[in-house]
Amino acid sequence: MKFEAVTIKDIAKALGLSTSTVSRALRDSYEISPETKQVVLDYAKQINYRPNPIALSLKEKRSRSIGVIVSEIANSFFSQIINGIESIAYSKGYNAIISQSMESYEREVISMDFLSSRSVDGFLLSVSTETHDFSHITELHDRGLPIVCFDRVVDAINTHKVIVDNFKGAYDATAHLAQNGYRRIAILGNSEYLSITKERLAGYKQALSDAKLPFDEELVKHCPHGGMIYKEVEQAMNELTALKHKPDAIFASADKLTTNFMRYCKARRLLIPADMGVIGFSNLDLTDLLSPPLSVVRQPAFEMGKIAAELLINMIESKRPVTEFENRILPTELIIRESSAKKQARKVKVG
Amino acid sequence: MKFEAVTIKDIAKALGLSTSTVSRALRDSYEISPETKQVVLDYAKQINYRPNPIALSLKEKRSRSIGVIVSEIANSFFSQIINGIESIAYSKGYNAIISQSMESYEREVISMDFLSSRSVDGFLLSVSTETHDFSHITELHDRGLPIVCFDRVVDAINTHKVIVDNFKGAYDATAHLAQNGYRRIAILGNSEYLSITKERLAGYKQALSDAKLPFDEELVKHCPHGGMIYKEVEQAMNELTALKHKPDAIFASADKLTTNFMRYCKARRLLIPADMGVIGFSNLDLTDLLSPPLSVVRQPAFEMGKIAAELLINMIESKRPVTEFENRILPTELIIRESSAKKQARKVKVG
């Protein structure tokens, strides 16, 4: 099946003009007489002419589309970011093409390869947990393709970066738990290779230190796929609960880590917060309806998407190569609910 | 900033051949000698030649990309559908371009307009709640653009359609509530104009009738934006709870209706299921962690996306116009948890 569109040639033929004249008339060129312009414009509107963007892309070597690589759109944090990106992209006439890596290095490489060969004008990138080798990214960057990193940032390339204050977010979360009487605070971390993991771990350590709590390596667990796989979280938690000196609270530093941690507690009949307090780093929009309602560090995801998209489009449209790069750091917000209630709090039945 | 790619001309110049020879060598044409082919292939690999898909699109009048219109990617149901679509699309060399209508008629029209002008080869479409006028769709369809409808189906066009058995899903949900002792079962429905709303309402009515319960028009509420706006749900619930003869259970026939219903109960301190039982039509992957765990009718969303994508790609690649259309109806699954427990069940505190 095919779909025939109206072209500039059809207009030219119908009006007995040349294609160049029609083209110029449509672009309101000064060299075309007002009468001709009017005739062309009227006819174009009448037959609903739409310029073929593919032909334009070929000619202008730009597609007015940007590639967006996230780990998973089903994740609220990323879907909010995408909404922010789209709000800017559409207003500037760009199309955002979204691709999910599903935390797979291979899928990330294939997607970026595919999109760059389809001539996206730039990338908005949050790398997968599995990505330790950045050559597919540096290669595109070296060839001059604009890339802006957000959330999970790549040090290997020098470009604009948009993140939240992960250190402070983690610090606030940990300090809050300490303040509410928790003494053995464990951290469920994402892949060790991610920038966000390192920053959040550092905030966690600083908060412990400031609260005069000892740092214990045993209480740090990493889940290579960011909690996407339940087994990973289960194993980490099994190890934590098997410790002689068990943790009494968990700082779960990603969405899926948090929800799978709660599944674990439910399965093992661990009571939150009585048996174990918890605070998540999460943008889920259902945290208020969970059992119990979840305390979280929330990120300004929509804002982050907007800023990243603006920076990228500026780079794309810049006449000269950009050499000064920004490092935007957005504030997080601490939202306190029942899951991190003071240790002496009444027990709440889980589930 | 720009990004220069290797072209077939570069290869031709470097090897002292014509572009036609290079093109044919790369496509393994029989009229090229094995030696020349080898030289071209080796050199192409060496300089990492990738054909320019934009040039191909222009020539072949197809872009190998399909447009996907959903109301919101942050909705689990739709993100699962998208995963299903992508799994098929990528395996067949297509790119899925996702667009969110956010339940807005205007955004739906703009997105479809934009994507069709960017030469998508077809559409996978689930209309917005606001869409009552289908002329933007029929127009594209009449011009020969392949469209497959899923979930929210448009009667105005004759094409493949993929849905779940909404009648049976709603019937099962309602019958389950009736069986558990609820006698005044209300339905929170989506926009009246949607196919799914009508089908689910019909299933609800039939189940009431089979359970010898009276149908009461007062217990049917429609939320024009599918519960996306809290106020809508709040108003519907206010009306229901103001009735002389209040409902004792709710069948919430969409994701957002369900979660905003639960917010409402929490705010008004209504206990679920003691004050009001509830079952949702939902693909949320957190229903087990809610307070209380939520009973749901679940749809095979991933499967639905796969089937819709397969049907669309078949249409796109069909040599002759397709005139026989399929109407696939997938089964739903009833998952029973605490929110619809028998009426005499122990009270569970909300929140």
Place this chain on the structure above:
DNA sequence: CAATTTTACGCAATCGATGCCAAGACGCTA
């Protein structure tokens, strides 16, 4: 050895739109 076929390649048109250059039709001035 001449005639014919086969092999292997190049030329040029094509897709839709743009933009440089040329050219025809004017009017105006010297």
Place this chain on the structure above:
DNA sequence: TAGCGTCTTGGCATCGATTGCGTAAAATTG
């Protein structure tokens, strides 16, 4: 009236890749 500038418009190349057609050279045939 020749010469010049101005105003409109058309012709053609271009972007990257494909493909029908033409053809020189090599191979085959009688």
